[in-house]
Amino acid sequence: MSGPNTDYDPVEVTPLKAEQVDEMREAALAAIAAAADLDALKQVRIDHTGDRSPLALANREIGALPPQARKDAGQRIGQTRGAVNQALAARQVVLEAEHEERMLVEETVDVSLPTTRARRGGRHPLTLQSELIADLFVAMGYEVAEGPVVEAEWLNFDALNLGPDHPARSMQDTFWTEPAENHVVLRTQTSPVQARTMLTRKPPIYVVCPGRVFRTDEYDATHSPMFHQVEGLVVDEGITMAHLKGTLDHFASQLFGDGITTRFRPSYFPFTEPSAEVDVLCFVCRNVDPASCRTCRGEGWIEWGGCGVVNPRVLTACGVDPSVYSGFAFGMGIDRSFMFRHNLEDLRPLFEGDVRFSSSFGSEI
Numbered sequence: 001m002s003g004p005n006t007d008y009d010p011v012e013v014t015p016l017k018a019e020q021v022d023e024m025r026e027a028a029l030a031a032i033a034a035a036a037d038l039d040a041l042k043q044v045r046i047d048h049t050g051d052r053s054p055l056a057l058a059n060r061e062i063g064a065l066p067p068q069a070r071k072d073a074g075q076r077i078g079q080t081r082g083a084v085n086q087a088l089a090a091r092q093v094v095l096e097a098e099h100e101e102r103m104l105v106e107e108t109v110d111v112s113l114p115t116t117r118a119r120r121g122g123r124h125p126l127t128l129q130s131e132l133i134a135d136l137f138v139a140m141g142y143e144v145a146e147g148p149v150v151e152a153e154w155l156n157f158d159a160l161n162l163g164p165d166h167p168a169r170s171m172q173d174t175f176w177t178e179p180a181e182n183h184v185v186l187r188t189q190t191s192p193v194q195a196r197t198m199l200t201r202k203p204p205i206y207v208v209c210p211g212r213v214f215r216t217d218e219y220d221a222t223h224s225p226m227f228h229q230v231e232g233l234v235v236d237e238g239i240t241m242a243h244l245k246g247t248l249d250h251f252a253s254q255l256f257g258d259g260i261t262t263r264f265r266p267s268y269f270p271f272t273e274p275s276a277e278v279d280v281l282c283f284v285c286r287n288v289d290p291a292s293c294r295t296c297r298g299e300g301w302i303e304w305g306g307c308g309v310v311n312p313r314v315l316t317a318c319g320v321d322p323s324v325y326s327g328f329a330f331g332m333g334i335d336r337s338f339m340f341r342h343n344l345e346d347l348r349p350l351f352e353g354d355v356r357f358s359s360s361f362g363s364e365i
Contacts, residue, residue: 018076024054025080032087038095045088055081122358126228126350129338130210133230136254137208140247142232145207147193149214153183155192161270161313175214175225186214191271194233194329198318203325204236210334221346228334235310235320235327241274244307244328248278252304255337256283263301272308272329280304283340295343302340305332 028048035041047053055077062073134144162168168188175186193209210230217223234243245264252260260283264276279301285293287300296302307330312322335350342361344350349357 021058021076021080024048024058025083028055028084029087032084032091035091035095038092038099041088041091041095048084049081049088055084122355124358125361126334126338128361129334129341130228130230133255133334133337134208134210136251137232140206140250142206142208145193145197145209146211147187147190147196147209149187149212150177151185151187151192153185155195156185156187156189159195159314159317160191161311161317163270166270173215175216188215189213189331190229190231191329191331194231195314195318197233198235198315198320203320203327204234205327206234206236208232219348221348224335224347224351226351227347229331230334231329231331233310233327233329235315235325237325239309239326239328241309241328244309244330247328248307248330252280256280256341259286262304264307267306267308269306269308271311271314272306273311275306275308278304278307278330278332280340295340304337304340305330307331 028044031044031048032041035044048055050056059077059081062070062077065073138144157163157166157169168174174188177184177186190209190211190213193211194207197205197207197209208230209232211228212226213229214226217225219225232247234247241264245262248262252262260281262281263279265279267275267277269275281287282290282293282296282300282302284295285300287296290296290298290300293300307328310327310329315322315325315327335347338344338350339347
């Protein structure tokens with residue numbers, strides 16, 4: 001029996017020759033060093049270590065070699081693949097660090113730059129004041145009534161006992177629409193809402209009417225051709241001036257602070273009889289040392305509005321029997337009340353639309 005052929009000299013496969021393997025390694029290392037970013041390195045990894053790479057194909061040829069040649073070829077290919085993988089890992093670390101540094105530079109936000117975000121709007125302080133007043137009266141059992149700002153002359157004047165010759169009808173106080181024969185005006189007070197309420201509802205009536213009104217006044221620190229009023233109306237059996245006084249005292253204390261009361265001074269209004277001017281106790285000095293108080297200017301009291309018992313003629317014009325029902329009415333300026341609460345001396349910032357002014361009173365949306 002013949003023995004093994006120990007003299008067999010295998011034919012080395014070309015891709016497994018030492019010089020060829022060295023060329024594969026040098027080519028891979030050069031490509032790794034030339035990779036400028038992570039995407040390029042990913043492609044180098046595929047080209048030089050992937051399943052179809054020269055090193056992977058050469059590794060497959062090892063099994064075709066005679067036993068005597070496999071060891072040397074396996075070591076050569078394994079060392080080369082290890083060197084390439086180490087180079088890939090090292091280059092990966094370098095490129096990841098460069099990528100992070102580049103991101104820090106390119107994506108840095110300069111927080112000192114002015115924002116381009118649009119400013120948020122703000123609810124107007126007078127709107128908030130009107131809602132506060134309405135809420136105070138709703139808590140007392142009143143309802144909020146509204147009406148149009150373009151009003152019929154009869155509702156704005158005649159129904160309220162302002163006769164044809166009353167000076168308030170003149171062009172000095174009233175905005176009239178054209179043509180004049182339509183008898184339509186911009187309401188000069190919110191009292192027409194009271195008249196509409198009495199015409200459409202039966203007593204008992206407890207309503208408060210906040211809204212815009214218009215008069216031909218000059219625009220200055222204390223006057224505006226458009227301003228805001230709140231009026232209240234009560235029509236029920238047995239209503240007296242005492243009920244009016246108690247209501248306004250509660251209103252004043254809720255709006256200006258505990259302990260603030262009102263006082264009445266005799267006056268005249270066509271729609272109320274008797275009528276009174278309403279003063280509110282100075283909420284700064286509380287009439288303790290009025291001589292040094294700039295708010296009330298030494299008076300101890302601040303003029304606030306007008307009030308009175310509803311004139312029987314107004315009740316009759318609006319279809320209410322004055323022999324059965326009586327009532328009271330009052331009216332105050334919302335703008336003036338707001339100026340009192342916040343110690344403002346100029347009315348004009350309320351109408352100039354500066355959101356910075358509105359925001360200073362906590363009125364942002």
